[in-house]
Amino acid sequence: MSVPVDPRSKDDGFEHHDANVKGLLAVGFGLLATLAVxxxxxxxxxxxxxxxPEPPVTALERDRIIPPAPRLETSSRGNGQQVIREAEQRLNRYAWIDREAGVARxxxxxxxxxxxxxxxxxxxEASGGRDVRLQQTKQRAQP
Structure with missing residues (x-):
């Protein structure tokens, strides 16, 4: 299927009816004007x-209100190091968990x-529960 070609365009070697230059320039200048505005x-x-000027600060805005715990972290690295340090202390020290039952850390x-x-x-044993475990602990604790 062939497309009809303008004889003048065929003689000159290029298409004379490609685009409306005036229309394209009008759109381009319109875009530039819109951008400038x-x-x-x-x-x-x-x-x-x-x-x-900023509005004046009210008394409520001046007061520093500290929310109840738990609060958001302000320094995650500092708090993380503190948590690790506390955990290491807990793992490396002796302490009573339940003194009456004789359970220690x-x-x-x-x-x-x-x-x-x-x-x-x-x-x-399933029947004894905590009492059996307590007896086993006391037996092992004796030298």
């Missing part, structure tokens, strides 16, 4: 907001040594 409007708004290296010496504790 927009930039001018933004500049006027910025200068207006810079020259407008011991440092990890000491717990590993005791586990190697005494072996893994036997499973708790």
């Amino acid at each position: 927009s930039l001018t409007a933004v500049a006027v708004l910025i200068s207006y907001y810079d020259s407008t 011991i440092p990890l290296p000491r717990a590993r040594i005791l586990l190697l010496e005494r072996g893994w504790p036997s499973p708790v």
